[in-house]
Amino acid sequence: MDHTRVTEYLARLGTPRPAAPDLAALRTLQRAHPMAIPFENLSVRLGEPITLTEEALVAKVLDRRRGGYCYELNGAFAALLTALGYRVELLSGRVLARGGAGLPFDHLALRVWLDGEAWLVDVGFGQLSAEPLRLAERGEQQDAFGTFRITEHLPTGVSGTTTDPLPDLDVAQDGEVQFRLDQRPYQLTDFVPACWYQSTSPDSPFTGRTLCSRLTPQGRETLVGGVLIRTVDGEQTREELTTAEEQRSAYRELFGIELTLDEVKRLS
Missing domain, CATH: 3.30.1120.150 (Arylsulfatase, C-terminal domain)
Structure with a gap:
């Protein structure tokens, strides 16, 4: 994303250009995003193709003045954060809230690294946390939208701790697990099949x-x-x-x- 597009994006968010890619600026950007850019599934319902490239996602947000669902909102936000100097990785999540089955890649979330510490950033889940969450923290994290806790998911039959160097992480809000994160970083293209499924399947929560x-x-x-x-x-x-x-x-x-x-x- 070039300087002009960054300026346009920040104007839509109503936030100044950060002096540095730090935590304070990240908090400001995350709080502003869901107030300025709606979570919506209009493209799904209208049969419009959803193209998971940085250029297409940013164009939808800026030129068409639209929003989207997780792949689009977090995908576009990742492009903005990267252009501002943040180190951003795309993570795959499996939605488990309200008894969901949780298919791989049915949610896209962001991991942002700051001074060696990883933060969960998500502007595409409808309403998760208002501000970034520490991914390494295993205690409660208080937020304007509830109490959050991130824990390692233990496979069936395993108790205590797991020896997996990259265990899945369960993200709970007010005691209910919202989604399970795969800690391996992915590319936008890895989410294309799941995005197609979510936009076309009668079993998808976005098509009905x-x-x-x-x-x-x-x-x-x-x-x-x-x-x-x-x-x-x-x-x-x-x-x-x-x-x-x-x-x-x-x-x-x-x-x-x-x-x-x-x-x-x-x-x-």
């Missing part, structure tokens, strides 16, 4: 309903089909948007996404 969601300073705004869900200071309200024009306006005004009326009707 339309979702667009963005954090706000007071909570979250989410459009699920034609239902607008607003959370403000822990209080939730629901509003039925009955016409395509109402939904189109919500996409534009709440998420900055321009859609045609035909596209909105196809998303309903």
